Amino acid sequence: MTRPVIVLVRPQLGENIGAVARAMLNFGLTELRLVEPRDGWPNPAAGPSASGADRVLDEAQLYSSTADAVADCAHVYATTMIRRGMAKPVVTPAEASTEIRTRPGRSALLFGPERSGLDKDDIALARAVLTIPINPDFGSLNLAQSVAVIAYEWSKQEALAMPTLLDLAPPAPxxxxxxxxxxxxxxxxxxxxxxxxxxxxxxxxxxxxxxxxxxxxxxxxxxxxxxxxxxxxxxxxxxxx
Amino acid sequence: MTRPVIVLVRPQLGENIGAVARAMLNFGLTELRLVEPRDGWPNPAAGPSASGADRVLDEAQLYSSTADAVADCAHVYATTMIRRGMAKPVVTPAEASTEIRTRPGRSALLFGPERSGLDKDDIALARAVLTIPINPDFGSLNLAQSVAVIAYEWSKQEALAMPTLLDLAPPAPxxxxxxxxxxxxxxxxxxxxxxxxxxxxxxxxxxxxxxxxxxxxxxxxxxxxxxxxxxxxxxxxxxxx
Structure with missing residues (x-):
């Protein structure tokens, strides 16, 4: 079983980082990476909203660039809304979960800042765009809820025994x-x-x-x-x- | 298409009610019912965390008992962890979503207070228990995240909500x-x-x-x-x- 790494790019609120840690641990994910959190790290506001998922916060790794944060990952997904001119494959949480489980190599899921989302340079690092299908008339999805939905989809497939593509060399880190x-x-x-x-x-x-x-x-x-x-x-x- | 009603039973924090409204609207749900919210209703703390889902808050209905809140519903689901002695069918979010779509009559999804969850009397009103499968070692799921995961599953079955590969060009001849x-x-x-x-x-x-x-x-x-x-x-x- 390959657990994806959750990468928060320039997260703004410590409360949200804590809520993300909680959602991760709810669904069995533990590896959190932070790229330039606005208020520095560690952030005392994160603990309370983690509601006991302290282990995830304690083990979170800090990076100064998105590229560094995904340097050891073979599959990078940019979690974002679909925009025009985005010439990358688009996958749903369910499709991404299947890919993460069946492809060799580590996967990283990028999440952008609360207000603006991932910028073009962050998206450029990814081979695929991961989009949660939502109400087209109300598109503002909370950061921790996005992580919860995707982690939930990933954990749903845990019971299923998926074949792996052993013979296919994984993408280079x-x-x-x-x-x-x-x-x-x-x-x-x-x-x-x-x-x-x-x-x-x-x-x-x-x-x-x-x-x-x-x-x-x-x-x-x-x-x-x-x-x-x-x-x-x-x-x-x-x-x- | 039948949209389920979200019923928050004795919710404690206004922030969480707002976050629930936001998660609902993200996935196309609009009908919110509140049973005895701890701090009364309306609650000024709800607006900011709704992030624009004001319509859901404005139209929320207030009830003095769970039974009243589900009186017009044909299918009541109690969202809770599975506990011993719970002699009810247990369904996953995906199973519940299919049932909601395919069975005639309105469905209500009950969610309990943040700290304690639904009590026995609330669960007794439901014909089925709806459980989100989570990490058995870390069971504390945030209220709005629970709503997000279930609303996401419900909306997933809506064909319109799926992303399309509009911008991805086919391989060259x-x-x-x-x-x-x-x-x-x-x-x-x-x-x-x-x-x-x-x-x-x-x-x-x-x-x-x-x-x-x-x-x-x-x-x-x-x-x-x-x-x-x-x-x-x-x-x-x-x-x-």
Missing amino acids: QAELEGLIAHVEQVLEPAGYFFPENRINATRRSLRALLTKPGWSSAEVQMMRGIFSAVQPRVRSTQGE | QAELEGLIAHVEQVLEPAGYFFPENRINATRRSLRALLTKPGWSSAEVQMMRGIFSAVQPRVRSTQGE
Whole structure:
């Protein structure tokens, strides 16, 4: 059984972090990661709303970036509403739960700040968008309730014996993917690829989406790096002309 | 479609009543009934935590007994943990949702006070016990989260609420993929990538597998070709040295 990691990105209220811990433990999840919580960490407001789920809070890990928080995860889901232009697969909590159980490698579920939700750069880290189907006329879902619904779906399938896809190599950990993306950018930069300048951020996001989508294994990421390494020295020598 | 009525029996905190209203509206439920709320009704603490679900609070009905609150309902479910001596059918949220949708007559879902849950007399009014399966070692489920999970299950069966893959482009036609593979090989060949010679076929197969796996769309295949085009001229110029 693979338990997903819950990652709260820039959570605002300590009360909500505590309520998330409680909802997690209710449904058997224990690993909480916090990316830049607004009021620092530990936060004395979290304890009371955890209602006894102190273990989850005590073991929570603090990160300074979303990328760091998911560096060891093979499957990253961005929990958010569906927006136009989001060119990623969209899964329901039930579908995500099945995937988490049946695919090798760790999974991380990203949740954004209470007010604004995940931003584009956070979503860009994920291969899939996880959406809780809700009333289209009233879309503001409470953070801890979102976690509760998803953790509930995950725990529902615990009794079922699911076959696993043993022969399929898991996607490389996020840190290896980051290494590939950095490598590709490093090759493309001197080649004048990032042009015009006012499009640089959008181009970088597209590039990230392109390389995130495949879910390449470690061996495949290595092969991709080999391809760019093969091209790289010649680019350099050209530059030196 | 039959929407169940949510009945909060002797709720303690106004904040929780508001959070319940919000969870209800998130999943398309609107009818809230309150039995003897501890701090009276209306309760100014409810509004902020309802986060805009004011309509549910405004239309909430007040009752002086649980029996009165469910008098017009054909199916009453007591939401509670399973306890010894409970001689009633026990259903999961998914089973209850199916029953609510398929049986004629209104359904009411009873939720007890935050601290103690429903008492024996309240449970006695119900024909079935509705239990959310949770971690047996950590059984304290937040009131609004319980409502959220059950309302979510109910709304899941509503076809309209499902997300669609509007923005996800289909994989490019095979011919475009072949074009990309040929392009990449053309860039790699002069870079000395296909070495040693007796491994050429295996390397080509791996390269094809690598580029086939992503299921890139036409736009993504184009972007990938743009990347290799950016690098290509420099490789050529190096060759000409």
